[in-house]
Amino acid sequence: MPELPEVEIVRQSLEKKVRDKIIQKVLIKNRNLRFKIQSNFQKHLLKKRIKKIDRFSKYIIITFEDSSGFIIHLGMSGTIHLLHINKKNIYTNSSFYNSPILPKKHNHIEIEFEKIKIIYNDPRRFGYFLTFNNKLELNKKFLHFGPEPFSEAFNLKYILKHLKNKEKNIKNFLLDQKFVSGIGNIYASEILFYSKINPSRKAKNLNKNDCKKILFNSKLVLKMAIKKGGSTIQNFQNVNGKIGSFQKNFKVYQRENLKCIEPKCSGFIKKKIISNRSSFFCNYCQK
DNA sequence: AAGAGGCCCTGATAGC
DNA sequence: TGCTATCAGGGCCTCT
Known part of the structure; x- marks a missing residue:
């Protein structure tokens, strides 16, 4: 959950x-x-x-x-x-x-x-x-945990330094709690969609602008999700107002084969297993 | 020593 | 009262 x-x-x-x-x-x-x-x-x-x-x-x-x-x-x-x-x-x-x-x-x-x-x-x-x-x-x-996305310590300089020369793909970096704390499999996919970055991209190949987008969108997506009361994947029968609704705002997660939500994009959402976890992305607008 | 993969566990669902 | 395979929001541990 x-x-x-x-x-x-x-x-x-x-x-x-x-x-x-x-x-x-x-x-x-x-x-x-x-x-x-x-x-x-x-x-x-x-x-x-x-x-x-x-x-x-x-x-x-x-x-x-x-x-x-x-x-x-x-x-x-x-x-x-x-x-x-x-x-x-x-x-x-x-x-x-x-x-x-x-x-x-x-x-x-x-x-x-x-x-x-x-x-x-x-x-x-x-x-x-x-x-x-x-x-x-x-x-x-929590000594060996990376900063939370909202933290001052999670800044452009920090991101650039940690991604430099790394072979690992960016999706796995977002899931790596030693790099940044609190992001999991849903929000990693969502953040990369907002950033227009393909989850399989190697960290070392991201430029400064890519890192800026990741910084910005990590904060954005998590804050929006908190505002909506989080995401609820499982369907409960007696739903009441206390249940999170951010799943309604998913752009890519669990949207395999559906049309990309980006207005000018004609792509479709793809699902790819990266390190044994599902990743969702638009293979057209996420470069 | 960075990075990949197995594994811990139960339940829901799809396909046969 | 079917059976089997696959997948699920995490992360620790081992191996290369």
């Missing part, structure tokens, strides 16, 4: 619902996520008050009053659900990003607050939770 925009929407939702709340109970139904849930996980969370909920790249960072906390990564299929206690003392499902219905299977972790609880669901279990004891430990986790 989640690239930077989707994770940001989850962060915003969590902030509204659980900031300043105290964790009353932690239930682990399945420890075997991408990495095994640490044995001290429950103790680490219990009775802690949530001070802030940040995001870096595709990671949600939950910090307690004492600067300890934990990180959530949603992997490919992780979703967070919210349940309220009603007047009859029964938990009722509540709308939440991308997940209006609580699935029956794969609810691995429950974190309870007063009158509210969040449930982590993840069929493929590529996501994970990781605790940290202080800011230093947290920073260490």
Whole structure:
């Protein structure tokens, strides 16, 4: 599911619902996520008050009053659900990003607050939770990550320097979290379409103007996606207003064989597997 | 040492 | 109550 925009929407939702709340109970139904849930996980969370909920790249960072906390990564299929206690003392499902219905299977972790609880669901279990004891430990986790597209550090000079003499194609560069953090397979294709650059182009062959476009469009596409509440690929039956809609704005992703959306372009969208991931592009206007 | 590919896992869908 | 193959929003690890 989640690239930077989707994770940001989850962060915003969590902030509204659980900031300043105290964790009353932690239930682990399945420890075997991408990495095994640490044995001290429950103790680490219990009775802690949530001070802030940040995001870096595709990671949600939950910090307690004492600067300890934990990180959530949603992997490919992780979703967070919210349940309220009603007047009859029964938990009722509540709308939440991308997940209006609580699935029956794969609810691995429950974190309870007063009158509210969040449930982590993840069929493929590529996501994970990781605790940290202080800011230093947290920073260490992200030490080798590249800047986010919105960061000052992600500038023309930085991009030129990193792409120089590199054989690797530009699509893979955008997916490389050591180069830039937060872009995934959907937005990589979209950003390259906006930039009129073919995903297979070798990084070393991009000129200064190409890099400028990538810089500009990375920010543009991700910001538009956040504004639209992220992208929802899966079709849920009981759709409500909380579901992201940026998939309606896809120019190339999952538009194989459809006509290029560019007004003066007569090309069609092609799909090509690059490093085992699908890439979508117009082979006419993306040079 | 940069870059490619396998792999972790379940579910939805298409094609037979 | 079919079966099988393919693909899916990520990223760590290994091999060359």
